[in-house]
Amino acid sequence: MNAITQPSEWLRGVLGLCVLRIMAAGPTYGYAIAAELAAVGFGEIKGGTLYPLLARLEKNGLVTAEWRAGDGGPGRKYFTLTETGRTELAQGLAQWQTFSTRVANHLRTGDDLALPHPRSFEKRTP
Amino acid sequence: MNTTPHTQAGSHEVWQRPFVQAHQKWCNDFVLELRMRDVPGPVIGERLGEVEAHCAEIGETPAEAFGDPTDYARQLDAEGSPARVSGTWKITVLSAAQVLALLVGTAAVTPWARGEQFSYNVVQLACLTFFVLVLLSLPKLLAPLLRHPWAVGVPLGLLMPLVAVGAAVSGELNLPAVLTLPAAVISIGLFVVVLVLALVEHRELTRDVDDNLVTSPLAPASEARGKRARWIVLVPSYAIPVAYLVLATFSWILA
Numbered sequence: 001m002n003a004i005t006q007p008s009e010w011l012r013g014v015l016g017l018c019v020l021r022i023m024a025a026g027p028t029y030g031y032a033i034a035a036e037l038a039a040v041g042f043g044e045i046k047g048g049t050l051y052p053l054l055a056r057l058e059k060n061g062l063v064t065a066e067w068r069a070g071d072g073g074p075g076r077k078y079f080t081l082t083e084t085g086r087t088e089l090a091q092g093l094a095q096w097q098t099f100s101t102r103v104a105n106h107l108r109t110g111d112d113l114a115l116p117h118p119r120s121f122e123k124r125t126p
Numbered sequence: 127m128n129t130t131p132h133t134q135a136g137s138h139e140v141w142q143r144p145f146v147q148a149h150q151k152w153c154n155d156f157v158l159e160l161r162m163r164d165v166p167g168p169v170i171g172e173r174l175g176e177v178e179a180h181c182a183e184i185g186e187t188p189a190e191a192f193g194d195p196t197d198y199a200r201q202l203d204a205e206g207s208p209a210r211v212s213g214t215w216k217i218t219v220l221s222a223a224q225v226l227a228l229l230v231g232t233a234a235v236t237p238w239a240r241g242e243q244f245s246y247n248v249v250q251l252a253c254l255t256f257f258v259l260v261l262l263s264l265p266k267l268l269a270p271l272l273r274h275p276w277a278v279g280v281p282l283g284l285l286m287p288l289v290a291v292g293a294a295v296s297g298e299l300n301l302p303a304v305l306t307l308p309a310a311v312i313s314i315g316l317f318v319v320v321l322v323l324a325l326v327e328h329r330e331l332t333r334d335v336d337d338n339l340v341t342s343p344l345a346p347a348s349e350a351r352g353k354r355a356r357w358i359v360l361v362p363s364y365a366i367p368v369a370y371l372v373l374a375t376f377s378w379i380l381a
Contacts, residue, residue, distance in 0.1 A: 030176060031183035047180045047191040048198050051173075052205040059205070067175070067343045073182040074145070075344040077175065 011042060016053055017096060018042070020081065020089040023063060029076040030054060054079060062088050140171050140342045145178040152188045152195045153177075157340060159199035162269045167340040173202055175343045220327045222261035224320050224366040229254065231316030232373040238309035239381035245303035249296035253289045260286070313374065320367050327363035 015037075022028060022036050033054075034045050057063045062085035066078050081089070140146050146153045153174060160170045177188050184191055192198045234244040246254070260267075260282070270278045 030180050034184075046193070047177070047184075048193045048201070051176050051180070051192075052198075052201045055173075055202055056205040074143075074178055075175065076179055076183075077343075 014096065015042075015045070015049075016057065017089070017092040019050075019053060019057070020062065020085060020092065023079055023081040023085070024089060027066075027078040027080040029078050031076075033079075057085070061085075138342060140174050140340045143178065143342055143344070145181070146174065149188050156188075156195035156199050158269065158272060159196045160203060163199070163203045165203060171341045172343055173199075174340070178344060216330060217327060218262065218265050220323050220330070221362065221366075222258055222264075224323045224327070225261055226254070226258050227316040227320045227323070228366055228370050228373070229257070231313050231320065232370060232377055234307070234309045234312040234316070235374045235377040236381045238313050239378045242309065243306050244309035244312055245306040247296055247299075247301035248304050249299075249301060250293045251304060253293035253296075256289055257286070317367070317370055317374070320370050324363045324367050331363060 018037060019033055022033050028036075030047065030050055034047070034050055037043075037045050054063070054065075058065050058079070061082060063079045063081055066080070067075050068078055069075055140153070140157075156174065156177070157170055160173065177192055181188055181191055188195065237244045267278070267282070271282070
């Protein structure tokens with residue numbers, strides 16, 4: 001597992017959306033979310049990054065939280081997506097699709113995959 | 127939003143938890159930073175519960191999983207803290223007013239016993255003002271005091287007696303009085319003021335007692351070793367009236 005103590009700028013922008021997506025499958029807890037993010041290739045998301053995000057989602061009413069007894073552990077805080085959270089997820093997914101298509105189109109380099117030539121600026125004489 | 131603690135867990139303070147005791151320095155710094163930001167005790171306990179639960183799952187220390195406790199607390203507070211407890215400033219102002227009344231009121235007892243006028247010279251007035259300003263700054267000074275006791279606490283601790291000695295010495299210099307007050311009225315009146323302020327502070331502390339306790343949402347590892355007596359938090363409000371009576375009695379006897 002790659003250690004990512006601070007998410008890259010790319011990940012920072014979509015981490016909340018990815019976490020909401022994981023919660024769409026049902027109530028889950030911090031460690032399980034981190035493990036699932038790692039499993040899909042985001043690397044190791046540290047607790048110091050994940051829990052402030054979860055606190056923000058909870059504060060904004062996108063998720064509810066409930067403590068349950070853990071399996072041999074001290075306990076687990078389960079997060080459940082609210083209706084507001086589901087709406088936010090749906091909107092975020094639609095916006096991400098639009099954005100990622102736009103970026104992909106922009107970055108497409110053509111059939112030969114050659115990088116575009118630098119733009120040449122001709123000096124203009126008065 | 128459901129942030130209700132685990133119903134089976136019962137309410138117990140985080141300091142009883144083995145995890146907190148095993149990582150005391152990290153947990154202390156974390157709690158201190160959130161306390162300084164007026165985050166309610168149960169919310170702090172909730173955040174500490176998240177740290178403990180996560181560390182138990184992942185097998186890391188809090189420092190490994192969450193980094194620096196102060197930075198993490200700041201980040202958490204910026205992202206998701208609910209309404210704050212507003213008591214810190216209120217209690218400080220009440221306490222500062224009590225201490226001011228104690229200093230002035232008990233100083234008036236000796237001239238009252240001697241049948242003299244009670245007066246302050248300019249140095250004494252300046253020292254008193256400085257003392258009150260330090261008391262009022264305590265909410266801001268508390269964090270640096272606790273984090274850097276040698277760099278901040280010792281100089282401040284040395285400065286206060288110096289100010290007191292300066293005020294006492296100036297009293298012997300026959301400087302002109304800039305403020306003259308009736309000694310008996312001041313002594314009795316300020317004792318009444320101290321009592322009223324103590325009652326107000328008592329009410330504040332009683333109301334906020336649940337918000338002040340850092341309780342854990344996690345199930346206790348063992349039976350709690352007895353709850354901390356709730357009246358302990360009320361001692362500060364009545365310490366000043368008792369000190370007033372003791373000092374006033376000694377001043378009267380020695381006058």
